Amino acid sequence: MAPDALSLADVDAFYGDGQVLHKVSFSVGEGRLLGLIGRNGAGKTTCMNVAVGLLSPRAGRVEMFGVDVARTAPEEIAQHGVALVPQGRRVFKSLSVRENLSVAARKSKDVRSFWTIDTVFDMFPRLKERHNQPAALLSGGEQQMLAIGRALMGNPRLLLMDEPSEGLAPQIVADVGRTIARLKADGLSIVLVEQNIKLTLDLADDIVVLNSGSVAFAGPSTEIKMDDAVIARHLGVH
Amino acid sequence: MSLWLTLAVNSVALGGLLFLLSSGFSLIFGLMRIPNLMHGSFFMLGAYLGVALLARGINFWIAALASAAAMALIGGLIERVLLRRLEGQVLPQVLLTLGFAFIIADVCLMLWTGDPWQPATPDHLRGAVQVAGLYFPLYRLVVVAVAVAIAIALWLLVDWTRLGAMIRAGVDDAPIARVVGIRVSQLFTLVFALGAALAGFGGVMGAPYLSVYPGLDFEMLPLALIVVILGGVGSLLGALVGSFLIGFLYNFGTALLPDLAYVILFLPMVLILVLRPQGLFGKVTT
Incomplete structure (x- = not known):
């Protein structure tokens, strides 16, 4: 087992x-x-x-x-293979969106799911549009996407998400819910x-x-x- | 050369030296929150080592690089073996680094006596450069050029490489940086060693015109402190601007108002602490 x-x-x-x-x-x-x-x-x-x-x-x-x-x-x-989406998002505010993702990049032993900056941008196109901006300038919802994207860049097998809907508008909460459902469906x-x-x-x-x-x-x-x-x-x- | 121009050239040269000293100090304090009171000691010990190597006929640049490497090794060891145990404990860190500053001062006194040592300016860097009918001392221009080159290299490292992004991530939020897999501990050692190396390199660069003598460490340390407070902790741009600002204030203050030299030097620091505690280019920490 x-x-x-x-x-x-x-x-x-x-x-x-x-x-x-x-x-x-x-x-x-x-x-x-x-x-x-x-x-x-x-x-x-x-x-x-x-x-x-x-x-x-x-x-x-x-x-x-x-x-x-x-x-x-x-x-x-x-x-x-563990990654955390921390409470309060805690993105690296002085780093750009792309840098936030790149510092967390780690290859997985599991080739099934290989997250890269491109695949994260595919999942969150809004981040791609703002890839050179400092994370501090993102909205709460965008910071949450970035926190999730940063966690995925470690190609985790286990994802810990601490209050990902906290402080977000209902429409954004629904987006976060769909993202979580998709990640779950990916195994x-x-x-x-x-x-x-x-x-x-x-x-x-x-x-x-x-x-x-x-x-x-x-x-x-x-x-x-x-x-x-x-x-x-x-x-x-x- | 007129007095004003002489003072200006000296100020820029001192600013260059101060940048070599304070950039490492700023990075160490910004990333690790360690108030490293032995930073001036790295400058002085590096200078003494450089003087000793130059006395054996070793090439100036090789001596400077060797001193920097020795300071990196000593600094890295002290951080790895001792400071690591005092993480987050400011007062013990202050006492430990202050203690080492006294130890290094005593060791230097024992090895190099109390006499000042002033190595000759390297042959190929002697003389003056004529620009627009004015003569500028070549060596001081080289010091400034080296400081600017190192500032650019540090800027490229910190702002344009993944390693630099990892260092900045550690400054932003060390616990979360560790959770995403960044080996913040190793970065701490690397930054501490780099800061010590820069200070040692600066010591050798400064030796031909500052000379090296007991007490140089505690003369340079407050200058580094003022630079970092003015410029902002952890900010390379702040260290660069602050270094040249202090270079000018120190030289002009000492020459024109010698009785008020320290007032001119420390008053801006006091004002910054009161009006803008994060410094000119520092970030507000929560």
Whole structure:
């Protein structure tokens, strides 16, 4: 059986003395899309930070494609075929659009999907039009496209997306949703962290609900769609 | 040559030297947030090494490059072995680099004594160049030309290569740069070594007319600090403009208002800190 794309097992994580994650466990099968949802401060972004190596867990295991990466540096984890679309986009603002993409370029061992600047521009023609502009001058939606494009330039096998719809107009959110659906259809394993429950439930195969740093629910998205009480209980929405 | 022209030529030459010193200082501070108080020491130690090599009859340019390479090695080692452990801790970094500045000063005093050393200007760079009936000292023009050539090379490296884009990505957002796979740690070492090399090279270039003596390190360090504060941390253009600005202020201030030389030098820095803390060409950091 193929190893999971990402697996967290009994992960405890802290910021200073404050414990943020309590024995968090979940896994993402290869080619699946996992929606990670929860209230503000539930620990979703912390899970992403642990996964990409920005925060070392104090206990527990983090595996990517069967390799333990719990205390590995972010740049080494990236070599395993993992890419992050960070919360708030965090594009390199003083770099041009093209430079943002080129610094993240990495060839994949998997020849199936080979992202280059040209293929990213094919996916986001708007970026091509603005390829020489500093990223700081892009709109929020364009910066989000650039953040996604930059992540794809690493030719990842696992894509972590932290609130890609945050602060975007509804039409742009729909575009981002279509992009994610396309990437999923291409076979990419994806973790989607979102406050936008509808978007997440529309796209995800599996759902993990975090509540106060613990896993409150984990299961197929069909299950949570059938049971509004789970969403109401953990997210306070109906 | 009139006094004004002499002062202007000296100012431009000092500006060139200051650029060699401060460009590395600015890149190191901009990328790594390390207030490297031993940067003046790289300048002085590089100059002493250059003097020692010149005394053995080695070609001037080879001596300058060898000194730069030695400073790159020493700087790279200090960054890799010691400063790396103090990442993000400004006060320990200040103390460590200050400590090394004193150690280097003592080692230089032991090896080269307290006497000033002034190597002769290389034979092929002696004399003057006549332009429009005026004579300009060739060596100082060469210093300026070298500084401008290095400024262009650094600009091409930082603004027009993928390596430079990676360095700028590290300056913009080091954690995310690491997440996209950029080996920011290695870039830090490279930039630190490059900065040390430039300072050492500048030390050798300056030796024939500044001479080398104990205390040169702590004379040059505040000048580099002022240049970087004026120009803006991490900005090569800022370092270039700031260097020539300080070159002029220093020479004209010392010659015309010697009692107020430091006021003329430091007052612009104070004003910039108050009115535009990011410097003339620096970015606002959040």
